[in-house]
Amino acid sequence: xxxxxxxVAAVAAITSPCVFADFVAVDLSAKINADIRSYTxxxxxxxxxxxxxxxxxPFTLGLLNGSTTTLGAxxxxxNGQPTVHSFPVNIAGATRLYTLxxxxxxxxxxxxxxxxxxxxxxxxxxxxxVQGFNIRDHYQGNFQNIINDxxxxxxxxxxxxxxxxxxxxxxxxxxxxxxxxLRFQGTGLNPSGAAFLAGATFETVDSCPADFDHNGAxxxxxxxxxxxxxxxxxxxxxxxxxxxxxxxAFVLGAWGPCP
Ligand SMILES: [Ca+2]
Ligand SMILES: [Ca+2]
Numbered sequence: 361x362x363x364x365x366x367x368v369a370a371v372a373a374i375t376s377p378c379v380f381a382d383f384v385a386v387d388l389s390a391k392i393n394a395d396i397r398s399y400t401x402x403x404x405x406x407x408x409x410x411x412x413x414x415x416x417x418p419f420t421l422g423l424l425n426g427s428t429t430t431l432g433a434x435x436x437x438x439n440g441q442p443t444v445h446s447f448p449v450n451i452a453g454a455t456r457l458y459t460l461x462x463x464x465x466x467x468x469x470x471x472x473x474x475x476x477x478x479x480x481x482x483x484x485x486x487x488x489x490v491q492g493f494n495i496r497d498h499y500q501g502n503f504q505n506i507i508n509d510x511x512x513x514x515x516x517x518x519x520x521x522x523x524x525x526x527x528x529x530x531x532x533x534x535x536x537x538x539x540x541x542l543r544f545q546g547t548g549l550n551p552s553g554a555a556f557l558a559g560a561t562f563e564t565v566d567s568c569p570a571d572f573d574h575n576g577a578x579x580x581x582x583x584x585x586x587x588x589x590x591x592x593x594x595x596x597x598x599x600x601x602x603x604x605x606x607x608x609a610f611v612l613g614a615w616g617p618c619p
Pocket of ligand 1: 570571572573574575576577578579581582
């Protein structure tokens with residue numbers, strides 16, 4: 361499933377130097393096997409079936425069996441059975457992967473599994489899911505509640521549940537390549553930790569930066585946004601820190617459908 365940021369979020373995200381990025385969600389629905397709203401404290405998790413931002417990154421949240429009262433996730437089994445979930449994708453220009461991963465149970469220091477990203481021409485990246493470093497139990501209570509990786513962004517809920525967002529910077533080997541597969545795998549051990557994946561989103565280079573409103577073309581609506589941002593950094597396409605005639609020229613030069 362492809363989606364783009366709403367323009368408000370896109371403009372708000374532009375700081376100096378301006379960075380234009382798109383986000384592409386991975387469709388997890390084929391492997392969703394759990395409703396984490398039914399977990400301890402999970403009642404205050406958001407409902408699936410919507411796109412929500414976690415640390416400025418949009419995630420498409422799934423449903424279990426189509427039920428609109430659930431928040432679906434891909435849960436590794438708790439019986440110690442090694443499990444691999446594969447998600448085929450076709451994403452060009454990817455620079456980062458963001459995931460929403462927590463676990464049921466968890467023991468500090470134990471590696472529960474890993475995330476792998478495969479691309480064309482042998483491009484590959486991975487990170488391990490380590491309790492106490494980048495993953496922890498989904499609930500602030502028993503088991504393992506520590507995260508030490510400063511790149512992890514946490515969203516907590518009143519009931520004690522949480523979703524932690526990890527990031528994987530894709531290496532230069534992915535430049536010019538296409539991401540073809542995301543893999544989520546683990547040992548699924550109780551009590552050392554069985555991870556669940558509630559969301560996965562790739563960040564990609566924006567191939568059409570003048571399309572401010574992300575409607576697939578550069579047109580009058582984008583011109584209006586540019587004029588509204590005149591003299592600010594909010595529609596600065598040439599990275600000089602402000603929006604002026606040079607950015608207007610860029611918009612006019614890109615007029616028409618995005619490539
Ligand atoms: Ca547009
Ligand atoms: Ca400019």
